[in-house]
Amino acid sequence: MTLAIKASGLAKAYGDVIALNGIDIEVEQGTVLGLLGPNGSGKTTTVRILATLLQADSGSASVGGFDVATQPDEVRSVIGLTGQYAAVDEYLTGRENLELFGRLFHLSKFDAAKRATELLDRFDLSDAADRGIKGYSGGMRRRLDLAASLIGRPNVLFLDEPTTGLDPRSRQGMWAVIEDLISEGTTVLLTTQYLEEADQLANRIVVLDHDRIEIVCESAQDVARAASLIQEFGSAPATSEEVVKTVLLPVAGGSTAIVNIVRKLDENKIAIADIALRRPTLDDVFLSLTGHATEADEAISAPAKGRRGRKARS
Numbered sequence: 569m570t571l572a573i574k575a576s577g578l579a580k581a582y583g584d585v586i587a588l589n590g591i592d593i594e595v596e597q598g599t600v601l602g603l604l605g606p607n608g609s610g611k612t613t614t615v616r617i618l619a620t621l622l623q624a625d626s627g628s629a630s631v632g633g634f635d636v637a638t639q640p641d642e643v644r645s646v647i648g649l650t651g652q653y654a655a656v657d658e659y660l661t662g663r664e665n666l667e668l669f670g671r672l673f674h675l676s677k678f679d680a681a682k683r684a685t686e687l688l689d690r691f692d693l694s695d696a697a698d699r700g701i702k703g704y705s706g707g708m709r710r711r712l713d714l715a716a717s718l719i720g721r722p723n724v725l726f727l728d729e730p731t732t733g734l735d736p737r738s739r740q741g742m743w744a745v746i747e748d749l750i751s752e753g754t755t756v757l758l759t760t761q762y763l764e765e766a767d768q769l770a771n772r773i774v775v776l777d778h779d780r781i782e783i784v785c786e787s788a789q790d791v792a793r794a795a796s797l798i799q800e801f802g803s804a805p806a807t808s809e810e811v812v813k814t815v816l817l818p819v820a821g822g823s824t825a826i827v828n829i830v831r832k833l834d835e836n837k838i839a840i841a842d843i844a845l846r847r848p849t850l851d852d853v854f855l856s857l858t859g860h861a862t863e864a865d866e867a868i869s870a871p872a873k874g875r876r877g878r879k880a881r882s
């Protein structure tokens with residue numbers, strides 16, 4: 569078995585916010601890994617580390633056999649990346665954008681033009697090729713972005729939320745294009761917030777989700793203030809209407825965050841009745857991705873053929 573991507577114990581913090589808390593990933597060559605997780609779970613952070621755009625605080629990773637920390641140039645020569653936000657230039661046409669990317673990849677003028685025409689054709693953008701991309705639809709932009717990431721014929725492709733914000737028809741179109749690439753043997757790591765997307769495209773799925781810290785205040789009057797004070801240690805805190813006096817805060821590094829939270833609330837004279845760390849269950853993950861609980865666990869316990877799911881904490 570040859571691994572195209574291997575990461576172990578990747579961790580990253582932005583100041584006090586722990587974005588990743590030691591995640592492990594293995595992607596076999598020619599397969600697709602879906603990295604599934606709600607907002608703020610660390611998907612983009614993971615992709616940026618693997619694509620050498622960001623340095624991990626600890627842990628190690630290799631892509632295409634090259635170490636991301638010590639051989640970034642080699643890694644870049646074998647990967648393509650389509651980011652969550654478009655990298656194409658608004659003021660150029662579709663063709664000009666692809667030619668520009670070609671030149672950045674050191675193709676000759678002639679080869680860059682040839683490759684651009686090929687890709688425009690392949691992604692059904694030939695008719696719009698000479699129009700400014702300002703007038704492109706969301707789906708067309710995503711296809712152009714993907715085309716741009718393929719200029720250098722990468723073996724390993726990172727797609728960060730390739731269909732977020734697209735309507736169902738454009739999403740299907742994007743899936744078809746990605747499936748095409750997969751059938752040619754490209755190794756793909758894609759991130760998504762959609763269970764069905766991971767199910768449709770991925771051979772394996774890794775679920776990223778945060779721990780939750782549950783804080784019960786002595787006084788119900790303190791809850792709103794507590795929620796805003798501790799926000800900086802995690803993602804959006806939720807206050808519970810059913811269980812009064814309680815704040816739930818999703819965090820990546822549970823034990824570190826607990827210490828910070830207790831200190832912060834104490835400094836602000838907010839009395840804590842109880843504080844607890846809850847690891848996410850598969851039900852929690854499903855709920856945060858879909859907004860509703862599992863129906864008889866149907867969606868989760870019936871994986872498609874040959875697929876294995878596993879859970880990772882971020």
Ligand SMILES: Nc1ncnc2c1ncn2[C@@H]1O[C@H](COP(=O)(O)OP(=O)(O)OP(=O)(O)O)[C@@H](O)[C@H]1O
Pocket residue numbers: 582585586587605606607608609610611612613614652761802803
């Ligand atoms: N540059 C930054 N500075 C500070 N905090 C950051 C930065 N980038 C990300 N974070 C925090 O790190 C955590 C993980 O962010 P990341 O963007 O990796 O999540 P994500 O899964 O890609 O989310 P989304 O689904 O919204 O794209 C979040 O809590 C986020 O607020």
Ligand SMILES: [Mg+2]
Pocket residue numbers: 611612613652728
């Ligand atoms: Mg993201």
